[in-house]
Amino acid sequence: MNHRKFSDRRGxxxxxxxxxxxxxxxxxxxxxxxxxxxxxxPLYAGDDPFELSEQELQAILGDATPEARTDRGTSGASPFGEVYEPRRKKSPFLDDLADDD
Known part of the structure; x- marks a missing residue:
């Protein structure tokens, strides 16, 4: 399926x-x-952007919202200032019994 390309009001x-x-x-x-x-x-557009004029697409784009970013640049640090370290798993062979936490 082809996708419709157009220019907005700013070019x-x-x-x-x-x-x-x-x-x-x-x-x-x-x-x-x-x-x-x-x-x-808009309901009248159905699922075909080729049925719309560039002016209609520009108006629709004016009502659009930016997509949510998945990469927010957070460091993964806790907002509460805590340092989280995952609990160390015990060996399935029980050879770490001397290292009781």
Whole structure:
């Protein structure tokens, strides 16, 4: 399936991908520093972005929300200042019985 490409009002290039009947994904193309966007398409659009004009796509993109980032850059440290170390597992061969915790 082909994905629809278009330019927004600022001249940045986007690609529309239909992820489901209730969600479209706008992915930035080369040279567009914006993050991917998700949007609920209008009911009259169905699941075919090729039926819409560029102006309609621009309006839909204006209502889109940025996708949640999975990489938030957190260090994994506890917000409570605690240092978490996983409990050391005992050997299944019971050769570490002298190292009782």
């Amino acid at each position: 940045r290039r986007w690609e529309v991908r239909v992820t489901s009947r209730s969600e479209w994904r706008f992915e930035p193309l080369r040279g567009n520093p914006d993050p991917p966007q998700r949007v609920r398409p």
